[in-house]
Amino acid sequence: MIHIKENLCDFCGTCVAVCPADCIEVREASISIEDESCIDCDLCVEICPIEVLVGDNEN
Template sequence: MINIKEYRCDFCTACVTVCPPDCIEVREASIKIDNDTCIDCNLCTYVCPIEVLSPDEE
């Protein structure tokens, strides 16, 4: 599971591009991750240029 600091996101869609199961949706000024489809690969956390996304440690 990925935590989203949405207030920081600039909706550049870089994370959408790298997500293997295509479970990130960026539309207008919102970002959503489908946690049922997410495979916890953390690729999105590496590509986000401003650290909006982080692994949920729990």
């Protein structure tokens, strides 16, 4: 499961493009992740330029 520090996000959409499960949704000023579909690959965590996303392994 991915935790989102939404107050830091600039909604650039970069994470959406890399998600193999297509479970990240970014709108004008919101981001959400469908936990049931997430496969915990952490690609989004690695690609986010400002470390908005945190995987369970990094707590």
